[in-house]
Amino acid sequence: MHTLSSTQKEQLINFNQCFIEYPIITHIYSIFNDLRMNQGLGAEPQCMLLLGDTGSGKSALVNNYLLQQPSSNSSALSSLPVLHTRIPHRVNNEQTMYQLLTDLGQSPSGTRRAKRSEIALAEGVVRALKRKKTELIIINEFQELIEFSSAKERQNVANTLKYISEEARVSIVLVGMPYADIISEEPQWGSRLAWKTQIEYFSLKNDMKTYVQFLKGLANRMGYDEVPSLHNKELAIPLFSICRGELRQLKNFCSDAMLESFKQNKNTLTHDVLSATFKYKFPTKKNPFEMNVADVPIQEVESYSKYSLNAMTDDERLTATKFLDAMSLSSLLSKS
Known part of the structure; x- marks a missing residue:
């Protein structure tokens, strides 16, 4: 087996971790920033659908954007201007709320889980977002809501995210494969998706x-x-x-x-x-x-x-x- 020098290892690591911003990425970051800025201007929260096929760089651009944000500690009292989350593997309204709470550092214990209604969970998410001073929610793998849920479940999740966005006054970015565009056919999302961009x-x-x-x-x-x-x-x-x-x-x-x-x-x-x-x-x-x-x-x-x-x-x-x-x-x- 060929042995790499420490310099060569560092060279490869730096390359593998590098990110290159090109015009469409700059445009997307500008929209992210505008969505966040709108919150402080009293504007109605808007939503964005960010699409891209396998290997187009969706996750890389989100991760790079997160790295550009001021670091904060993980305490319950620290701010979290940008919340990065994902559609859970078990796709339903309840699990989506638990995923949001977990990524907000508010994950309840198993005993408390059994006693909370979906309304109470959504209200808990809103309170946590306000406490964390969150300005933008980025939800990854949004196509899984299309693939692994029924029409009723999709509607329930859409209704709840709409409620959270309005009550917490936070814009949401939905990130997924090109066919995640199906969500725009849901009446709850059609008028709220002010931005739709695809990475080609x-x-x-x-x-x-x-x-x-x-x-x-x-x-x-x-x-x-x-x-x-x-x-x-x-x-x-x-x-x-x-x-x-x-x-x-x-x-x-x-x-x-x-x-x-x-x-x-x-x-x-x-x-x-x-x-x-x-x-x-x-x-x-x-x-x-x-x-x-x-x-x-x-x-x-x-x-x-x-x-x-x-x-x-x-x-x-x-x-x-x-x-x-x-x-x-x-x-x-x-x-x-």
């Missing part, structure tokens, strides 16, 4: 500039004395072929390539290092780094994942993300 996969056809800038950001955070030229077409196009525009796949492959460079005692990511990384990870696939750039197969998203509430079987409910057939870059760019 990178696209060479629609926004090559953002992809190239993101590659430059990755390269600058790798910690090499010689910054890799990931944005050059000879590297950028094969990298896109591998990740198909998915941020997580792109970053993970670059991390693996850094490890390969350490094994080879290289002081940067070269074409050969990236090619060797692909051979190691995908030994049975054609290596895009060994192709002429004009021939590298490119796939972009045709449609994001979908969920059908009316499907007859569980297997038919969820439709995975679909990609266009592979084509050359020139064919992709000329496609209308």
